[in-house]
Amino acid sequence: MAHEPKGREREQRPEERQPEKQRPEERRPEEQRPGVRLAWLLRRWWEEAGNASGGTRPTQQALASKVGVDQTTLSRYLNPKHASTAPPRVVETLHTHLRAPAAELERARELCRAALEENSRQRSAGLEPEPTGGTGTGTGTADGGTVDADAPGVTSGDGTDGPGAPSRRRPRWVVPALVAAALVLAFVAGTVVRDQYASGPRTPADGAAAGAAAVSGAPAEGALQWPLLLKQKEDLFTRGRALQHLLKEREYEVKADGFFTDETQEAVMDFQRRKHLSPDGKVGKRTWPQLVKELGPGAEGHAVLALQELLNNTGQGGTEVSGRFTAATADDLRFFQRSHGLAPSGRSDVETWLFLLVFQSPPDDAPEYQRDTSPLPSAPA
Numbered sequence: 324m325a326h327e328p329k330g331r332e333r334e335q336r337p338e339e340r341q342p343e344k345q346r347p348e349e350r351r352p353e354e355q356r357p358g359v360r361l362a363w364l365l366r367r368w369w370e371e372a373g374n375a376s377g378g379t380r381p382t383q384q385a386l387a388s389k390v391g392v393d394q395t396t397l398s399r400y401l402n403p404k405h406a407s408t409a410p411p412r413v414v415e416t417l418h419t420h421l422r423a424p425a426a427e428l429e430r431a432r433e434l435c436r437a438a439l440e441e442n443s444r445q446r447s448a449g450l451e452p453e454p455t456g457g458t459g460t461g462t463g464t465a466d467g468g469t470v471d472a473d474a475p476g477v478t479s480g481d482g483t484d485g486p487g488a489p490s491r492r493r494p495r496w497v498v499p500a501l502v503a504a505a506l507v508l509a510f511v512a513g514t515v516v517r518d519q520y521a522s523g524p525r526t527p528a529d530g531a532a533a534g535a536a537a538v539s540g541a542p543a544e545g546a547l548q549w550p551l552l553l554k555q556k557e558d559l560f561t562r563g564r565a566l567q568h569l570l571k572e573r574e575y576e577v578k579a580d581g582f583f584t585d586e587t588q589e590a591v592m593d594f595q596r597r598k599h600l601s602p603d604g605k606v607g608k609r610t611w612p613q614l615v616k617e618l619g620p621g622a623e624g625h626a627v628l629a630l631q632e633l634l635n636n637t638g639q640g641g642t643e644v645s646g647r648f649t650a651a652t653a654d655d656l657r658f659f660q661r662s663h664g665l666a667p668s669g670r671s672d673v674e675t676w677l678f679l680l681v682f683q684s685p686p687d688d689a690p691e692y693q694r695d696t697s698p699l700p701s702a703p704a
Contacts (some may be wrong), residue, residue, distance in 0.1 A: 334510055352508075353457075353543060357438040358434075359418060360439035361434035362400065364427065364430070369381075369383075386417075389420050390417060392643075407640070408435065408639070410639055410642070410658065411436075411654060481568070499644040549608040550562055552606040554585070561636045561681060562633075563582065564580065566587070566606055568629035569615065569629050572625040573614075579628070589604075591598050591610070609616075611677075611680070617672050618648055619631055619669065619670040620648055620653050623648065628646045634656060637682055638684040642655045659678075660675060670685055
């Protein structure tokens, strides 16, 4: 009778072997969007940061301070259920501070580029980025713990959590709606081209504002129009604050809170008179090109604050609003320029200002550093 080995000597039959557990970020690309896979990867870096001998995992509050973002923003970057995508500089900084495997940095960069390009394509098509799906274990807290996915402020795809949960199916009306939107854009583009060639010669300021697409939506590239700002009671958010920072750069005493008041209107009218423009107090296609400034690394001041405010609200991730044009600001600006077909110079020329002013995400609130001093935004009608 043959001796049957026992314990460790016994080899496991092929059919008895358990498949190796697959990491969430390593699933097939068609199973998860790049933004979700990037969030899983960053979260694993953070969770495994204290696994090394004698190592301690940093709290999200401490890590956010090192990365240069607020804790809420970092928590979203590490939450696969949220649509926020960490920008390249944040990914690289996290990789350094968390001492993640060197071989995974390039992979994280590729996921970051794919996720931001996907978000940019959706906005260019007039759509908001879809909420990221997938499964997760909740949102990290400041003390290194987690919050259950069903807690307030954390939304799941369809009310079910955990492995094996069904993903949200796209409603049937989405495709017809996209087709209808494409037809409308084609009609608008045709009208713009007709008017462009029928209106006779134009000034250089008009050329920068070519097209008649509305700024309230996401206009098709190549048919952009400078946003028109004028006196009103409602908060104009990032565009309003950018205007006021640019006025402060010209030594006008205005408050950069996003509200277009009498004070802002008077400053605009005085600037228009100095530039031999019609002093109507409205900031549009003729005033913006005179007001913006070309900026590059090393620049400081209110014009840089205006640039960083706009760049921070384009949906590509957090840009530090410091008033100093740093290397990180240049990197973020180059990524924005590449995403919109502009020359990636890392400098803010007039065309870049136009694209930044047009491609603004819907604001949720005043920036954190202003919440104690700014009036509350007007309630929507």
